[in-house]
Amino acid sequence: MTNETNDPKTLAARDSFHGSAMTVARFEMTDGMARMLEREIQKSGSFYNLRIDLTTALVRNENIEPAQAESMIADIFKARAGVTMKQMRDGLEAQEKKIADTIHDQALEQAYQSLQLIETGPTMPRYRATDITAIVLAQENNITETAAKKFMAETYEKVEGKDFYEAGKEAEDTYHKPVREAEIAARRRNSHEQKMQQYQPSR
Numbered sequence: 084m085t086n087e088t089n090d091p092k093t094l095a096a097r098d099s100f101h102g103s104a105m106t107v108a109r110f111e112m113t114d115g116m117a118r119m120l121e122r123e124i125q126k127s128g129s130f131y132n133l134r135i136d137l138t139t140a141l142v143r144n145e146n147i148e149p150a151q152a153e154s155m156i157a158d159i160f161k162a163r164a165g166v167t168m169k170q171m172r173d174g175l176e177a178q179e180k181k182i183a184d185t186i187h188d189q190a191l192e193q194a195y196q197s198l199q200l201i202e203t204g205p206t207m208p209r210y211r212a213t214d215i216t217a218i219v220l221a222q223e224n225n226i227t228e229t230a231a232k233k234f235m236a237e238t239y240e241k242v243e244g245k246d247f248y249e250a251g252k253e254a255e256d257t258y259h260k261p262v263r264e265a266e267i268a269a270r271r272r273n274s275h276e277q278k279m280q281q282y283q284p285s286r
Contacts, residue, residue: 092163099162101155109145110159116141117160120168128175128227130168179230186224190234191242193220197235201254206262209251 096102096114105113116137123133134156141152161167166174193216200212213232220231236247243250 096159096162099158101158102162105155112144113141113155113159114163116156117163120156120160121164121171124168124171124175124227125221126228128172128229130172134168175225175227175230178224179226182224182226183234186220186234187238187241189220189223190231190238193217193231194235194239194247198250198254201251202258204259206259206266208259208263209248209255213251 093114096117097110101113102110119137120130120133124130134153137156138149138152141147141156142149145152147155157167164171196219197209197212197216200215201207201209204212213235214228217228217231217235220226220235221228224231226234239245239247239250
């Protein structure tokens with residue numbers, strides 16, 4: 084039993100030229116690959132290498148020709164997203180250029196928010212805090228997360244006169260690292276105690 088009919092995008096993909104003729108298993112695999120490609124474009128604006136890897140995997144798994152596999156993935160992607168992979172990438176790049184001179188306040192706000200997450204979170208590494216806030220900035224402005232991170236770093240350095248990565252690393256060393264190291268030490272102690280109990284002779 085599948086959930087493929089619950090999502091409008093999945094319904095559109097199922098009704099596409101290739102999707103309508105696929106078995107359930109093949110459709111779910113190809114639909115999942117299209118989702119991965121869409122997510123990668125949203126993240127980095129790139130899809131070429133991932134498309135090659137996914138096409139190769141589909142060829143090997145389904146015993147089909149490379150051209151057929153690539154066409155299947157492209158068809159499902161366009162049905163889901165409403166545009167081709169290239170159109171999606173180009174749209175994000177165009178939007179990045181369009182807002183380059185007006186996004187600074189938002190970018191600075193999210194840069195500060197990233198550092199705040201490291202300071203106030205139970206335990207939050209720098210890369211995860213930056214990722215969370217970059218996703219917010221990217222979604223609000225329809226740009227890639229890579230571009231969002233770039234805007235955050237550039238604006239922070241311009242305003243604060245300090246490298247954004249270094250500021251995050253300092254916050255991480257102060258707030259995240261001690262907590263994380265304590266957690267790791269506790270896990271090691273527990274693991275050691277459990278092993279010792281296993282080797283204790285029964286009485």
